Each structure stands twice: as C-alpha cells, then as structure tokens.
Amino acid sequence: MFTEAIEAILRDHATSEAVCAIGKGGASASIWDAVEEAGFLALLTPESAGGAGLSLSAIAPVFTAFGRYAVPVPFAQSIAARALLRDTEVAAPAGMTALAGACRRREDGSLEAPQVPFGMTCDHVLANVDGDLLLLDAARAERKASGVHGSVSGTLDWRRDAVPLPFGSNGEEVLLFSAAIHATAIAGAMDRVFAMTLQYCNDRSQFGKSIGKFQAVQHQLSVMAQQVASASMASELAFSGAGAAPERLATAIAKARTSMAVPLVASTAHALHGAIGVTAEYDLQRYTRRLHEWRMADGSEAFWNRMVGKAILTQTQATIVDFARTAPYGIAV
Structure with a gap:
C-alpha cells in the first residue's frame, strides 16, 4: 500500500527533467514536500510516536522504489534517522537528514564525515563516531563536493565548537x-x-x-x-x-x-x-x-x-x- 502510494508521487514529481535539474544544482523542494506532506517520513517511527510503525521487511520495497527512480533526495535516510532516534530524547529534525556511517574525529576535536551521500544538500547529518550517535547541523559544516558529475555527495567538516555531545551508543x-x-x-x-x-x-x-x-x-x-x-x-x-x-x-x-x-x-x-x-x-x-x-x-x-x-x-x-x-x-x- 505505502509502496504504491509513494511510487505514484515519484512518477509525478521525480521525472527525468526534475531529477536532472536537481543534479545541476536546482531545488528539490517539490519532490521533498510531496513525500513529507504525505507523512511518509514516519513510516518506521513507532505508532506511539505518531508513525506508521512498519517493520524492516515492510519498508524494504519502499526503499527499493527510491532507487528505482534514482531519487536525488535522502528520503530513505531521513526515514531511517527517525527510527534511529527512537530511544533518545532528541526529536527528529525538520528537513533532510543524511547518514554518515563512518566519521573521523581529529585530535583537535574537529570532525570529518567523508563522502556523505546527499552531503551537499542535506540539512542535518546523523553520524556514527566511534560507536557514538551524533546529530550534526550541516549548515555549520564546511562542505566539499565529490567532483563527480551530477553527484550531491560530499565531505563535511565541523570545527570543534560545532560538534555536539553524543546522545546514544548505537552509532554502528x-x-x-x-x-x-x-x-x-x-x-x-x-x-x-x-x-x-x-x-x-x-x-x-x-x-x-x-x-x-x-x-x-x-x-x-x-x-x-x-x-x-x-x-x-x-x-x-x-x-x-x-x-x-x-x-x-x-x-x-x-x-x-x-x-x-x-x-x-x-x-x-x-x-x-x-x-x-x-x-x-x-x-x-x-x-x-x-x-x-x-x-x-x-x-x-x-x-x-x-x-x-x-x-x-x-x-x-x-x-x-x-x-x-x-x-x-x-x-x-
């Protein structure tokens, strides 16, 4: 049911023209807003928290559909981020959230997230730092594009004063x-x-x-x-x-x-x-x-x-x- 509904939205909004325009630096608001307003970002969020409470096996076809349309927006990552925040006191942030599975903390306390998918366009990054869970503000990061044609991946660097304290140990x-x-x-x-x-x-x-x-x-x-x-x-x-x-x-x-x-x-x-x-x-x-x-x-x-x-x-x-x-x-x- 959810897969068909999302595919209907993607057929209308994730057209070849729209996807190519985003790859050239255009806005992704129309695609993002269509899915967000339909409430699909909370598919993995427990019902007690206002979500759909889907199981992993139920969400897999939805994530596959995002790949089938090569959607240049971190829908799957934002859905997963909300699920990963389930046992914390941190509320899911508004906007697009990317996932950084392997960050590096430097000796001076600064942080590097290499080649983050959607790193050039996301609003927040949910990161794994040596097993700790951190929610980082992408606007406070220095972003460096991958250099690959049409890619929105990038390496993000945060200075020490922009790195918050971890709030979970489920970083992996x-x-x-x-x-x-x-x-x-x-x-x-x-x-x-x-x-x-x-x-x-x-x-x-x-x-x-x-x-x-x-x-x-x-x-x-x-x-x-x-x-x-x-x-x-x-x-x-x-x-x-x-x-x-x-x-x-x-x-x-x-x-x-x-x-x-x-x-x-x-x-x-x-x-x-x-x-x-x-x-x-x-x-x-x-x-x-x-x-x-x-x-x-x-x-x-x-x-x-x-x-x-x-x-x-x-x-x-x-x-x-x-x-x-x-x-x-x-x-x-």
Missing part, C-alpha cells in the same frame, strides 16, 4: 542502516536499468529483426537478469530481521552482493545500448552513475566481503550451507 546502526539502504537502492536502480535495456533490445532493429533476438544479445541479457535477481534477493536479506535496525551480517552480505553486481550490470547495459547510453538526454547514464556511486557508499564489496569472511572463519555451524542458511538471521543450529 547508522552504518548498517545506510549500507542496507544503498543495497536496496542498487537493487531498485538495477531493475530499472534492466527494464530499459530489455526494451531497447526489443525496439532496436538490425538486419531486419530486433537485436534482442540475436543469441549473443540474449546471452548477455540472461546474465544481466541473473545479476539483477540476485541483487534483489540480497537486498531483501538486509531487511529480513525482526529488530529495529538491520542485522550486521545480513547487511554485510547484502551490500557486498549488490555492489559486486554493479560493474557487470552497468557495463552490459551500456554495451547493448551502444552510443545512445552515454548521452545526457537518455536516462541510462543517470542510473549507472548512481549505481557506481552507491557501490562505493559505506564501503565497496571488498569492505563487506572481509566482514563476511571473518564471520565464516569463526563460524560454529557444521557447513558453509548451514552458515548461509542460518547465520544472517542469528539462528543457532
């Missing part, structure tokens, strides 16, 4: 939520990229028939479909737990698997589209740029695979199959 949940969100975003964007590629191959004719009927093209499409399906299943794993935040190992597997699929899916899509795929007027380049950006956000597959590998080496399960079947869910064999 920021990293886990952010990584899980990017896993679903990758899955959603891949779904759109595959649909665009399949449609193009069916419409584009060569030697008297659509290129989608050539065996070589069909092979590439089938491999691409396999990667997209695998990424979709992996992203759901991150939100399969019963807790208030994604589980550590499940998130690691999800982010690693979805990130691993990005190079193949993006390169295959561009190969099958030919030259049109890189033109500014065609949406494919917008989605593949996002895929590569989300692959690196919160750590690439190398970072998360290392975490999964350590878990396997210390496993108590009898076999790898038992590990894969039970460990991500915290089930004892």
Whole structure:
C-alpha cells in the first residue's frame, strides 16, 4: 500500500527533467514536500510516536522504489534517522537528514564525515563516531563536493565548537542502516536499468529483426537478469530481521552482493545500448552513475566481503550451507 502510494508521487514529481535539474544544482523542494506532506517520513517511527510503525521487511520495497527512480533526495535516510532516534530524547529534525556511517574525529576535536551521500544538500547529518550517535547541523559544516558529475555527495567538516555531545551508543546502526539502504537502492536502480535495456533490445532493429533476438544479445541479457535477481534477493536479506535496525551480517552480505553486481550490470547495459547510453538526454547514464556511486557508499564489496569472511572463519555451524542458511538471521543450529 505505502509502496504504491509513494511510487505514484515519484512518477509525478521525480521525472527525468526534475531529477536532472536537481543534479545541476536546482531545488528539490517539490519532490521533498510531496513525500513529507504525505507523512511518509514516519513510516518506521513507532505508532506511539505518531508513525506508521512498519517493520524492516515492510519498508524494504519502499526503499527499493527510491532507487528505482534514482531519487536525488535522502528520503530513505531521513526515514531511517527517525527510527534511529527512537530511544533518545532528541526529536527528529525538520528537513533532510543524511547518514554518515563512518566519521573521523581529529585530535583537535574537529570532525570529518567523508563522502556523505546527499552531503551537499542535506540539512542535518546523523553520524556514527566511534560507536557514538551524533546529530550534526550541516549548515555549520564546511562542505566539499565529490567532483563527480551530477553527484550531491560530499565531505563535511565541523570545527570543534560545532560538534555536539553524543546522545546514544548505537552509532554502528547508522552504518548498517545506510549500507542496507544503498543495497536496496542498487537493487531498485538495477531493475530499472534492466527494464530499459530489455526494451531497447526489443525496439532496436538490425538486419531486419530486433537485436534482442540475436543469441549473443540474449546471452548477455540472461546474465544481466541473473545479476539483477540476485541483487534483489540480497537486498531483501538486509531487511529480513525482526529488530529495529538491520542485522550486521545480513547487511554485510547484502551490500557486498549488490555492489559486486554493479560493474557487470552497468557495463552490459551500456554495451547493448551502444552510443545512445552515454548521452545526457537518455536516462541510462543517470542510473549507472548512481549505481557506481552507491557501490562505493559505506564501503565497496571488498569492505563487506572481509566482514563476511571473518564471520565464516569463526563460524560454529557444521557447513558453509548451514552458515548461509542460518547465520544472517542469528539462528543457532
């Protein structure tokens, strides 16, 4: 129900023209206001606090939809931030909130949040600083753009007097939520990229028939479909737990698997589209740029695979199959 309602809003407001305009520095108020006014930012907020009180598994399709439209606004992050503030006395701030899963505190007390998704446009940053939870005012930060075309990610620096005291010890949940969100975003964007590629191959004719009927093209499409399906299943794993935040190992597997699929899916899509795929007027380049950006956000597959590998080496399960079947869910064999 919520997914369909949000997708209806995104179809009207997150058009190609609107998204491209935001990427060029335009205002995002129309998209943000449409979702905020509908009350969707409180989907994970408990009912006792005026929210919808959705479970993680119920919110996953919503986060995937944001990826499917490559929304350049931190909706998912703002929803998660409100959930992460559940056990604190800090009220959810107004405006757009980004998540910074790995901040660095310098010896002089200043703080750096490297390559924060939506860091150039957000109003606040909910940050993990050595396991502590901090809510930072983005307006008081020095922002440095990533330099990537069309990206709103950036590195934020706060001076010592702009860094508040921590108000929670669940900082790692920021990293886990952010990584899980990017896993679903990758899955959603891949779904759109595959649909665009399949449609193009069916419409584009060569030697008297659509290129989608050539065996070589069909092979590439089938491999691409396999990667997209695998990424979709992996992203759901991150939100399969019963807790208030994604589980550590499940998130690691999800982010690693979805990130691993990005190079193949993006390169295959561009190969099958030919030259049109890189033109500014065609949406494919917008989605593949996002895929590569989300692959690196919160750590690439190398970072998360290392975490999964350590878990396997210390496993108590009898076999790898038992590990894969039970460990991500915290089930004892």
